[in-house]
Amino acid sequence: MQNMKLAIIGTGNVGGALATAWSKVGHTILLGVQNTHDFKGKDLLKNPNTTVHTIHDAVRAADVILLATPATAAIAVAQSLGDTKDKIIIDAMNVVMGRGPVGYTNTADAILANTVTRDVVKSFNTTGFNNMQNPIYGNTALDMFMAGDSERGKKLVNQLAIDAGFAACYDIGGNDKFQLMEQFAFFWINLAMMRGQGRDIGFKLLKR
Secondary structure: OOOOEEEEEOOOHHHHHHHHHHHHOOOEEEEEEOOOOOOOOHHHHHOOOEEEEEHHHHHHHOOEEEEOOOHHHHHHHHHHOOOOOOOEEEEOOOOEOOEOOOOOOOHHHHHHHOOOOOOEEEEOOOOOHHHHHOOEEOOEEOOEEEEOOOHHHHHHHHHHHHHOOOOOEEEOOOHHHHHHHHHHHHHHHHHHHHOOOOOOOOOOOOOO
């Protein structure tokens, strides 16, 4: 396994679950926060290979950046990253019920418009954080999905999905599928929250 230096921007449920999973398999986790002395997810520092930094310093040292903040903050967060040249950004955010970056229908387009990198991959947004903490149902691991034009980025995201315990990470297309990824996320949210199925549901691609 290739050891990666991962900047986690957004240390709540999703960011925390992935930071924990990736730290346990040996990746270097750089928590990027506004205030290094007072931030959500301090317990993440108990994980192996995990340190806290300013957002700029975490991004500067990282190979890959995970953005897992509220979608309404997507533009401000993207603008706060500093130099993202040659960095891969994973977008795990979703516009939900119209709450998102002003002027954009999805968060990944907002990131592309407000950073210099072209390597943006949308992934880890289509299921609940509980499934990132534990993607195993019985003897079966859930699948993850990704979209983006960056083949370099998708190769790394595929590995990170497997490292987090998912069985596979299916490529559903390029940047033009960002919106579809968010619709898929809302499909899960609708079933889990609005249709009463609960959070312990997930998706698996079956092949005959």
